[in-house]
Amino acid sequence: MRKITLLFLVLIAFCWRSNAQFTESFETEIPATWTILDLASANGWVWDDTPEGDGAQDGSAVARIESGFDAPNDDYLITPQITVASGLNDRLTFYTKSRSGLFSEPYEVLLSTATATAADFTVILQSESEAPEEWTKVTLDLSSYNGQSIYVAIRTTSYGNWELFVDNFINDTFPACMEPTDLTLENISNASADFAWTENGTATAWNIEIVDVTAGEVATGAATVSGVTNPYTLSSLASNNEYELYVQADCGVEGPSIWVGPLAFTTFCDAFTAPYIQSFENAGNIPDCWTTFSDSGEEDWFFNESGPNHVGDGGDLSGSTLSNGYYAVCDASSSHGPRYLMSPFVDVSVLATPELRFYEISNAEDSDNAQLDVEIWDGSAWNPMGTYNTNTDGWELKIVDISTLTFTGPAQARFTFSEPNGGGDDDIAIDDVVFDNPIACIFPADLLVANVTATTADLSWTETGTATAWNIEIVNITAGETATSVATLSEVTNPYTVTGLLPNTNYEFYVQSNCGVADGNSFWIGPVSFQTDCNALTAPYTEGFDNAGAIPDCWRMYSDSGEEDWIFQDSGLSHVGDRGVLSGSTTTGGFYAAADASQDHGPRYLLSPFVDVSTLTTPALSFYEISNSEDSENAQLDVEVWDGAAWNLMATYNTNTVGWELKTLDISGLTFTGPAQARFTYSEVIAPGDVDDDIAIDDVTFGEAPDCMAPTVLFVSNTTLTTADVTWTANGIGTNWNIEVVNITAGETATGLATVFGVTNPYTLTGLEDDNHYEVYVQADCGVDGVSTWTGPYAFATAIVPPACEGIFVDGGGSHGNYSESEFSSSTILPNSAGDAVTITFTYVDIEVDTFGSGEQDGCYDYLTIYNGPDNTYPVLAQTLCGQDSSNGDNTIVADSELHVGDSFTSTDVSGALTIEFRSDPFTSLTGWEATVSCGVLGVEDVINEAAFTYYPNPVTNTLTLNAQKSIDNITVYNMLGQKVLRTAPNNITNELDMSSLSTGTYFVKVTIESVAQTIRVIKN
Structure with a gap:
């Protein structure tokens, strides 16, 4: 049975004896008559009137020392000089405690018969021990020093712990009748308990006062029972009742001792009659008549309906119990010693074949298993019945046969949680504890x-x-x-x-x-x-999610992981659209439904209400979608429609949209046997893990399919000086399309009137002006069914007239304007004469972020791709995309390739030409760039032969990039004195030469390819 021990004493009377030679409670200071020696660490004994933890033992202040952290303590708190007189002051008592049981403070008590210097404390009154967490009385016998003058010191050598407190010193004599100590209580039942103590004198009889706290009684100092033995069995106690106990020694003619106590306890409830079940459904509180305690006194069992973090598998409880609500659990995050949970007493005599049943869930995850021991009290002893220290498969029913025990009274169960291998991740939980016969009818x-x-x-x-x-x-x-x-x-x-x-x-x-x-x-x-679902709504039906961030009524959502669902908002997440920026528009605007791609939480489902589409002639499901993978892989959106009997996959979307795009799905081919329902499933099946594609949808509609469905996925490519190729995705029955072209540079705006009629897909726009910005729209022409709505705009720019040799190459905004958002342009610069090569050198750069000509590209989303030849089928000479692929999968990645003023690129193709393509995102429009164009005969540096290579930038700040057609054998760098300062053997067609350690100046770089050496001059910034 549980044992209760009184670790400290509260004296009811005569706490401060009238014959004491001195008392010190440190209420105002550590008096000057006391001596403090600090011989080691920076910490020493100090006065503290606001001690942390339980406060002072009496009053409000203590003497305190903090554990050394720079070095172990060597500190003395020394009493005033005491002249010991027998029967007057031959006893010294004081109280001590550690601030925390986790950091018990070591101390010893020393005595000096000479001076209060450390060297004279040669007598050990109490060897080194650790102070408990509770205030504990220390009694020292000084009678051996009768007639001598002495000093007593408390010495601490603590290192890396916390704080030690002392309080209430009393120098007096031993009473004629010594008070008992170490009060304990065992074998508590519903009506009795065994009370024991330690006798410190010669008494053979004792008096006890029993205080009924539940009834409102208080201690009176009058004995309830007198002349009892030690131990003593308390009887006739009330069940489920709180008591306090006090005891005093009865020394006969020398009188009684002072009372000591209280020792508090609660009797058990009267025995329940089996069958008995406890499901812990008590709003997080311990159920009535149950008991929990721990050896450390720090942490007991908890009663939760979720958590701690490691109950089950990382907080996920699989399987089920009878009640599926609250449960009893121990937190394994740090070792607090054994923790006990005891049931009430249960009379099992009415059971033919008694057994104990309970559910357990245990998962060590990546640590060692904790342990659950189950014991049964048979009326006289505890009987170990089971030890559980392996993972369970979710909640598991445990059945313990207790019919073999000989019960001499009611049964009781004790569940002991322990961590033989220290703290870990195995938060063992139990639920639905049952005393009963074996199950005749097993529950589902x-x-x-x-x-x-x-x-x-x-x-x-x-x-x-x-x-x-x-x-x-x-x-x-x-x-x-x-x-x-x-x-x-x-x-x-x-x-x-x-x-x-x-x-x-x-x-x-x-x-x-x-x-x-x-x-x-x-x-x-x-x-x-x-x-339950709502009653079916009647089409046409639209949901714009404008519900202040809450899921709309009659919609449902869930996820496979149970961790994260769809989110309803009007801004963010950080990766909705392109990094949180949503281009284009929906019908309602405002709120939308989105899925956060920051972590892979498994598929997430969003279900519409049921909608009766029987009233529609040609039912369709439409919605807006926005999706942008940015620099990661795309997430996926699957759209299904319930036809009354089964789910039908209607579409899968896993590519970037151009801002918000309207998706229209013809569902008239389904055979509906009841109302329709839409299910949107977000997943990361292409690249499970952390992606940046927060797909969002808006304006979900069940309605009539348009007589003429609008095209989608409008795109422009292959722009030249006067032409551009336009493509789109056809939807519905349209086979002819109308196009409106808007000349933005000329100040035009969209009119909704076609510029060209009845074109095919794709279509090449002609007659455009060079170096101009345009927007294009397209609509389907369905003949007798009319025309669709317009799709667009898609912005593009025609190519700039290639500059002549010795000319200036500028962005699409010209020398004084900005390039456009979502711009794509392509320029090919040819030399004037065969055998010459084009070189472009950048004199001004302002791309992506407002650096305003600061001399570098500050960003990664607007970029140039430079091809070594007359069109974009030739090798990439450089791509200024911060070393990232532009997501089209076709471009060679050039590491660390932001564009800087002074960067120079020279064609090594036989044509001598360079082709430059520029792409910008939809969010930034800046002043762009200027570059000089020069043409010259190929020299030693760039002649087209087996040893040809290119290099950039020049001047160079840190890294010189070299690209060759053949493997580069050696690179050697010389300074102006001809001294070799760097050498490397790449054996690769590319090399990043780290010149960051070199001083500013001019260097010669010798490049050897297939035994042919070429030398270039490079300026190091």
């Missing part, structure tokens, strides 16, 4: 709800016994009902479709096995919660 498990409609739901479970009929209780939570354990439906089959439910209502359901007359019914198991 794994309750499920599926195919929920407005008025019906399919209920199912797993039969774990032999039952062929079951009872169900349906509880209407929305109406405020609670479970009654009375069947709503009896002797049903499994599975069972419950009907007559109310739309848009929250329910719980419970089930029990019905095993017939002989074996009766099982326990009820549950609940499982579900919500």
Whole structure:
């Protein structure tokens, strides 16, 4: 049984003896008559009037020392000189404690018969020990020093702990009748308890005062029972009652000692009669008549309905119990020693074959298992019945046969949680503790709800016994009902479709096995919660998600992981659209539904209400989508439609959109046997993990398919000085399309009137002006069914007239304007004469971020790609994209390739030409760049031969990049004195030459390719 020990004493009377030679409680200071020696660390004894933890032992102040951290303490707190006189002051007492039981403070008590210097403290009154966390009285016998003058010191050598407190010194003599100490209590029952103590004198009888705290009694100093023995069995106690105990020694003619105590305890409840079950459904509190305690006194069992973080598998509790609510659990995050949980007493004499049952869940994750020991009290002793220290498969039912025990009284269960290998991640939990006969009718498990409609739901479970009929209780939570354990439906089959439910209502359901007359019914198991759908809405139906960030009424969402669902918002997430910027527009604007791609939480589902589409001639599902993978892989959006009998996959989207795009799905080909429902499934199946594609949708609509469906995915490519190729995705029956071209440079705006009619897909725009910005729109022409709405705009720019040799090459905004957002342009610069090569040198750079000509490209989203030849089929000479691929998969990545003023690029192709393409994102429009164009005969540096190579930048700050057609054998760098300062052997066609360690100046770089050496001059900044 549990043992209760009084670790400190509270003296009811005569705490401060009238014959004391001195007392010191440190209420105002550490007096000057005391001596403090600090011989080691920076910390020393100090006066503290606000001690942390439990405060002072009496009053408000203490003497305190903090543990050394720079070095171990060597500190003395020394009393004033004491002249010892027998029967007057031959005893010294004081109280001490550590601030925390986790950091127990070591100390020793020394005595000097000479001076208060450290060297004279040669007598050990108490060897080194650790002060407990509770205030503890220390008594020292000074009678051996009668007639001598002495000093007493408390010396601490603590290192890396916390704080030691001392309080209430008394120098007096031993009383004629010594008070008892070390009060303990064992074998507590509902009506009795064994009380014991330590006798410190010669007494053979003692007096006890029993205080009934529950009844409101207080201590009086008058004995309840007198002349008792030690130990003493308290009897006739009230059950489930709080008491306090005091004891005094009775020394006969020398009188009684002072009273010591109180020792508090609570008797157990009267025994319950089996069958008995405890499911811990007590709002997080320990159930009545249960007891929890720990050896350390620091942490007991908890009663939770979720957590701690490592209950189950990282907080995920799989499987089920009888009650599926609160449970008892121990937190394994740090080792606090054994923790005990004790049931009330249960009379099992009425059971033919008694057994103990309970559910356990245990998962060590990546640590060592904790341990659960289960014991049964048989009326006279504890009996170990089971040890559990392995992972469970979710919640597992444990059955302990206790019929072999010989019970001399009621039974009691004790569950002991311990960590033999120290703290870990195994937060063991238990639930539904039962004393009963073996189960005659075994309860079902794994309750499920599926195919929920407005008025019906399919209920199912797993039969774990032999039952062929079951009872169900349906509880209407929305109406405020609670479970009654009375069947709503009896002797049903499994599975069972419950009907007559109310739309848009929250329910719980419970089930029990019905095993017939002989074996009766099982326990009820549950609940499982579900919500019915709304009544079917009538098309046309649109949801714009403008519900202040809450999921709209009648919509449902869930995820496979149970961790994260769809989010409803009007800005963000940080990766909705392109890094949180949403281009284009939807019909309603405002809020939208989005899925956060920052972590892979598995598929996430968003379900519309049921919608009756029988009134529609050609039903369609439409919605807006925005998706941008930025620099990661795309997420995926699957769209399905329920036809009354099955889900039908209608579309899968896993590519970037151009801002918000309207998606229209023709669902008229489905055979509807009931209302329709849409399901949007977000997943990261292409590249599971952390991606940046926060897909969002808006304006979900069930309505008539347009007579003429608008095209989507409008795109412009292959722009030249006067032409551009336009493509789109056709939807519906249209085979001809109309295009409107808007000349933005000329100040035009869209009119909704076609510029060209009846074109095919793709279509090449002609007659454009060079160096101009345009927007293009397209609409389907469906003949007798009319035309669709316009799709667009898509912005583009025609090519700039290539500058002549010795000319200036500028961005699409010209020398004084900005380039455009979402711009694509392409320019090819040819030399004037065959055999010459084009070189462009950048004199001004302002791309992506407002550096305003600071001399470098500050960003990665607007970029140039420079091809070594007359078009974009030739090798990439450089791509100024911060070393990142532009997501089209075609470009060679050039590491660390931001554009800087002074960067120079020379063609090594036989044509001598360079082709430069520029792309900008939809969010920034800046002043661009200027570069000089020069043409010259190929020299030693750039002649087209087997040893040809290119290099940039020049001047160079840190890294010189070299690209060759053949493997570079050696690179050697010389300074102006001809001294070799760097050498490397790349054996690769590219090399990043690190020149960051070189001083500013001019260097010669010798490059050897297939035994042919060429030397270039490089300026180092």
